[in-house]
Amino acid sequence: MTIARAAALAVFLLSPLAAPALAAESEQYQNLLTPLYAGNQTIIGQEIAYPQGTPKVTAAIVTIPPGQETGWHTHQVPLFVYILEGEISVDYGDKGVKVYKAGDSLIEAMNWPHNATNKTDQPVKIMAVYMGAEDKPNAEPAEGAK
Numbered sequence: 001m002t003i004a005r006a007a008a009l010a011v012f013l014l015s016p017l018a019a020p021a022l023a024a025e026s027e028q029y030q031n032l033l034t035p036l037y038a039g040n041q042t043i044i045g046q047e048i049a050y051p052q053g054t055p056k057v058t059a060a061i062v063t064i065p066p067g068q069e070t071g072w073h074t075h076q077v078p079l080f081v082y083i084l085e086g087e088i089s090v091d092y093g094d095k096g097v098k099v100y101k102a103g104d105s106l107i108e109a110m111n112w113p114h115n116a117t118n119k120t121d122q123p124v125k126i127m128a129v130y131m132g133a134e135d136k137p138n139a140e141p142a143e144g145a146k
Contacts, residue, residue, distance in 0.1 A: 036082055036105040043106045044095045048078050053133035062126040064088065069117040072142040077132035079108040086124035090116045093145025113142035 040048050061084070064070065082105045091097045092114045100106070108114075118124045130138040 042109050044109045051133040051136045056132050056134045058130040064118040064124045066121045072115045072144045073139045074142045076136045080129040082127040084125040088124045
């Protein structure tokens with residue numbers, strides 16, 4: 001791109017004529033979205049805090065068979081969860097037990113022991129997106145409830 005074209009583009013983008021075009025594009029894009037989660041807190045009311053270090057995002061499908069559980073564990077990193085299929089019960093100790101069903105989404109508790117159990121006769125499928133760092137594990141075993 002020549003300097004003259006770049007300058008003309010900059011003038012257009014900063015002009016009042018660009019605002020309707022950018023707003024329409026944003027509106028068009030927004031119409032394509034189905035929001036799953038928007039917020040700044042985990043499911044138990046903690047402020048979301050990103051780890052320091054080199055970013056590492058991991059996306060996975062977690063499948064929990066009927067009658068099985070994850071075992072008590074914690075997350076040092078923010079974890080976005082979307083329940084694809086089934087129903088799961090998560091025990092947060094003195095923060096209570098929460099039940100999530102297909103279509104539910106949340107930011108999981110951080111540095112708080114919890115255990116997810118599939119109490120149904122169908123598998124549970126969960127999309128998990130860990131927003132971590134190279135030197136932080138996505139999950140670690142924990143002693144049990146607080």
